[in-house]
Amino acid sequence: MTSAQLPLESPPATPPPSGHHNHPEKWEWYHYFLYNVDHKVIGIQYLVTAFFFYLVAGLMALFMRAELATPNPDVLDPNVYNTLLTNHGTMMIFFWVVPAAIGGFGNYLVPLMIGAKDMAFPNLNAIAFWLNPIAGIFIGISFYFGGAQAGWTSYPPLSLVTNNLGQSFWILTLITVGTSSILGALNFLVTIYKLKIPDMRWDELPLFCWAMVATSLLALFSTPVLAIGLILLFFDINFGTGFFRPEMGGDVVVYQHLFWFYSHPAVYLMILPIFGVMSEIVSTHSRKPIFGYKAIAYSSLAICLVGLVVWVHHMFTSGTPAWMRMFFSIATLIVAVPTGVKVFSWVATLWGGKIRLVTPLLFAVGLLAMFVFGGLSGVTLGTPAFDLHAHDTYYVVGHFHYVLFGGSVFGLYGAIYHWFPKITGHMYNETLGRIHFGLTFIGTNLTFLPMHNLGLAGMPRRVALYDPQFEDLNKLCTYGSMILGVSILPFLINMIWSWGWGEPAPRNPWRALTLEWQTTSPPAIENFDEDPIVWAGPYDYGIDTQSFEEEELSVDEMLAEVGQEMK
C-alpha cells in the first residue's frame, strides 16, 4: 500500500499539475448555479437550496398556526390545511434538515476535515445534488395539483383515496430525494474510508466525520425500504395493485412498517450530523478537549445500530402484536442511553472550559437545553402504556419539534455561524447573531412547550378544528410561532450583509484544530495549497497551554512554524 508511506518522508512538493485539472482559479458566482463537481460548491448549493425550502415550509407552518389560533376552521380550507401539514413535514425533513445537514455540511466539511481534495466520486456527488432541484420541481407539480394531503406519513388507505395526482408526485419527490440521499451516503463512506490523509489516525478523525459515517450507514440501509414502500403505494394509486387494499388481500399495516423502517432512522439522519456539529462547536468554543471522544464516536454508531430496530414504537396503537410492542419499547428506551452519553459528554466538555459565548456556542447550548427536554419526553413516549394515550396528539408534536427544531435546526444555525467565516471568507455580525438566537430560543419554547399540555389534555394532532377548551394554549403557540417567524429576519440580514460586506475572516478565527481551518477562508478550489498537517488531534485544546502563553503563538503561527520545519 502506498498509503503506508508517510508524506513527511517524501519532499512535500505541491502536487504535480496534471492535465485533468480543468477548472478556473476561482469559482465565479454563476458557477454556483451550474453543474459543478467541487464538493464546496455542492455543499453551498445544498445549503442555499435547503434554506429556500426551509423558508417555504416555515411559511406553511405560520399559516397552520394562524388557522389554529381559533378552534374553528376559519382561515384555510380544510383540504389546504392538510396539504400544508403534509408538505410542511415533508419539506422540513427532506428538503431542509437532511439536505442541509448531510448534503450541505457533510459535503462541505468532510473532505476538508480529512484533508482530501474532494469527495471520492465528485460527479456522483453533483448528480446527487441536482436530484434535489428535480425533486423540488416534482413537489411543485404536486402542489399545482393540490398537493399531497395524507400527512407526511401518507398512510394508506387515506393516501389512496385523497388527491391521487398530488400524492403521486409527492411519491416521486420522495423517491428522488431518497436516491440522492443513497448516492450521497455511499460517497461519504468511500470518501472517509479511502481519502482520509494517512497520518490522521482513526481516533483523530473529527467527530463530525464519525457522525457522518453513522448517518451514511443508516441512510444506506433504511432509505431503500422507504423507496419500496412508496413504490408499492404508487402502484396501488396508479396501477390498481392491491398491496394496501384490504379488499384485495392487502394489508395497510405493511406500509406502516416499510415507512417507519426508514422514517424512524430518518430522525437519526437528521440529528446525528448535528451531534457531530455539536462536538466541533462545543469543544472549539469552550477551548477544551472533547470529553470522551471514543464514547461520543461509538455512541453515534450505537444510535445507528439500535435506531434500526425501534421503528414499531410509531405503531403502538396500530395493528401491532403485543410481543412487538414489548420488544420495540425496550429497544426504544435503550436508545436514550447513547444519546444521554453524548449530552453528558458535552456538558462535561463545557465544564472547566473557557467558554466563549459566541453565536455558534449559544445555539449549541440552546440545542443542548432543548434536546434534553425532547429526549426526556421521548423516553416517556417509548413505553406503550403511556404511548396509548399520547400517540398522535400534540404531545408528540411538541416532543419532535423539541428534538428536530430545538435540536436539528438549532444545530444547523450553530453550524452556519461556526463555519460562516470559512465558507464565505467573512465574519458574521455577532450582535445580530445573538438577537437571532434570543428570538429563536424564546419563540421555540413558546411555540412548542404548551403543545405538551395540549396533547396530554386530549388534543389530537393534524386537526384544523379542535375543542374550544384548548384555545388559550393554542393562541400561545401561535404567538410563539410569530416570534419564530420574525426571528428569521436578523438571520437573513446578517447572512446577506456579512457575506457581501462583512469583515474579512482569517484562516482560523476560532483557533480551531480540525484541518479545514488550516486552509484559506474560503478554501482554494482543491482545498489545500499545501498538504495539511495533522500536528495535533482535532480537540487537543489546552495541551501545552503554558508554552503557548509564553510564546503567545497562535495556531496560525504554529502552523507556519511547522510548515517551515518541514521544509
Add this chain to the structure above:
Amino acid sequence: MTAIDVNDNTLNPSTATTAAAAHHEEHEDYRLLGLMIFLASESLMFIGLFVSYLIYRGAAAAWPPEETEVELLLPAINTIILVSSSFVIHMGDVAIKKNNVKEMRAWYLGTILMGLIFLGGQVYEYLSLGYGLGTNVFSSCFYVMTGFHGLHVFVGVLLMLGVLWRSRRPGHYHATKHTGVEMTEIYWHFVDVIWIILFLLLYILTLF
C-alpha cells in the same frame, strides 16, 4: 472519470508513470467499493419486497389464491438460463484477465443474449398468465417483484452493452485495468442471486 486528483499526497512522485498508474489503481478501487455499497443498499429494497411478500403470504388463507396460479416450466428454464449466464459472464472476466479482449467480448455477447432470452421469457409469461396487476395481492406481488427484477436485468444488459461499446477501442480494457468489466460482472451476479431468491419465493414456495 474526470475525477479531481485526490490522492497525490500518498504517492511517491519519483517516477511519473508509476504515480499515474497507481493513481488510477486507487480510483478503480473506489468504484468497486462504491458498487458494493450501492448493491448492499439495493438489496435492502429487495429485502423489503420479500418481507412484505412473506407477510402477505402468511396472512392469506390460500396462497396463491385461486385463479392466480403460476406456471413452472418456463420460469424454470428461464432460471437455468439466468444462472448459467453468471458462469458465462465470469468466463469473460477470466478472458480479460488474460488480456484477451476479443474473447471477453464474445462471452459478454453471450451473456447479453442470455439476458435478453430471459427477459423475453418473462414477457411471454406475463402475456400468457391471464391475470393482471390488479387481480389480487398475489398477482400484484408477482408482477411488481418480477418486474422490478426484470428492470435490473435490463439495466445489466445495458451495462454489458456499454462494456462492449467501450471495448471497441483497443487498450480500453486490459489485464490490469478492467474495473468496468468487473463491476458489470458483480452487478450481474447480484441480479442473479436476487432472481434465485425470487424464484424460490414466487414459484417454489407457492407449491407448498
Add this chain to the structure above:
Amino acid sequence: MAKKKETIPSSLLTLTIGIAVAAFSVWYGQNNHLLPEQLSSQAPLVDDLFNIMLCIATALFLLVEGTIIYTLIRFRHRPGDETDGEYIEGNFSLEVFWTAIPTFIVIVLGIYGVQVYNQMGGFDTVGQVAHHHHQHQVQLASLPADESNPMLLAERPEYGVGATPVEGLTPPDLEVDVLGMQYAWIFTYPSLGITSGELHVPMGQDIKLNITAQDVLHAFWLPQFRLKQDAIPGQPTQLRFVATKSGHYPIVCAELCGAYHGGMRSEIVVHEPDEFVTWISENQVAQNPDLEQAVALRTDGDRLQDYTTQMGLDATTVQAALKQP
C-alpha cells in the same frame, strides 16, 4: 481527579441541591395535573407510570439544565484570557457512571412499563387465542358482504387492549361494535339491537369494543380512559375497559382521516347501571327501521347503504352521525 475537585462545588452544597431537586421532582411528579380525569380501570395505572417518568425526567432535567447554566456562568471566558481550558480528555469512571445510571433507569422503566401494559390488558392472549378459530373459505361464504373475501380472513390476532390478567377467560359484560368512517363513529350493540352515534356504556361493567374502519384509518381515542386503538380497514381491533365514573366524555379520532378529521368527535356517555337500562329500553323502542328516510338524509348515501341495511340504522342515529361536519 485531584485538579478536578476544585471545580466541583463543596459536597454539602451538592447534597442540599440534590435533596431540593429530588423533593421538587417527587412533588411535581405527583402534582402535575397534566393529564385529564381518570375514567377507566386502566387510567390510574397509566398515570402512575407517567408520574414516575415525569418525576425522573424532572430530576434529570433540573440537574442537566442546572449544570449547563452553572457551567456557562462559572466557566465563561474572561476578557483578556487567551488560554485554553484544562486538558481533560475524559474520565473513565465518570463515563461508566453516566452510562450505567441511564441504562439502569431505562431498563427499570421498560420492565415497569411492560408490566403496566400487561395489567391494562395489552397482552390479551385470551382474546388472541379465541380468534384463532380456523376460518376457512367454506365457512366464510356465509359472512356479510364486507368480509366475504377469502383473502381477508386468515388467522389474524385481534390487536389492541384486551382482557386484563384479572379478567382472564371471563367474557365481557357488554360488547359494542365500533365502526369508524369519514367522519363519524357508529356504535352497534349486537346483543341489544341498538345502533347509535354516541357510545353509551354502564359504569363498573366490563366493556369490549370491537373496532373496525370502513374507509380509511381512524384511531379511537378516549382521553379520559387513556385508551387508544387504531381502527384499521380489514383488521379488527379491540379495546376492553371498565368505566369508573358516570358522565359525558369526548371520543376523539386521533389518526388523520381526511379534511374534516378534526371534526370527527363524538361522546361516550357513562351511565349508572339503572340509567343504562332505561337508555336501552328507550332506544330499543325508538329504533324504527325507517331506512329509506335515513339513507336519503345522507348525501353520499350509496357508500353507507350496505351498512344501514345491515345494521338497521334509524333516522336519529344517522342524523347523530351526520351532526359531525
